[in-house]
Amino acid sequence: MSTKDEILKKVQILITHHFKTPEDAFRFFDENGDGKLSKKEVKNLLKEAEINGFIRGLVSSKLIEGYDKxxxxxxxxxxxxAAISEIKN
Incomplete structure (x- = not known):
């Protein structure tokens, strides 16, 4: 199973290599344009970051739990x- 650091690194690579800005990435994955990423939208982000499908649901729940202030x-x-800032550090 992937570690948190490995998962966050893959997300960082996806965002920095496929989007001009983190805001572009956010808008891309915010499929319904409501200004929020749902669990389904986070799972899509993780899929694009090549996170294994088996753990994608668990990881998306943990990411929301960890960053949903x-x-x-x-x-x-x-x-x-805030999540992107943490990933960069």
Whole structure:
């Protein structure tokens, strides 16, 4: 199973190599344009980052749990920026 660091590294590679800015990545994965990433949208991001399908659901839940600071069950832009900032460090 992938470690947290390996998963975050794959997400960082996806965002930095396929999008001009983190905001472009956020908008791309925010399929319904509501300004939040749902669990399904986070799973799509993980799929694009080549995270194994078997663990994708678990990882998406853990990412939302870890970065959803307002506890609404979604990752908004501010929370996404905080996650990206953590990944870069």
């Amino acid at each position: 307002d506890n609404d069950g979604y990752i908004n832009w501010e929370e996404f920026k």
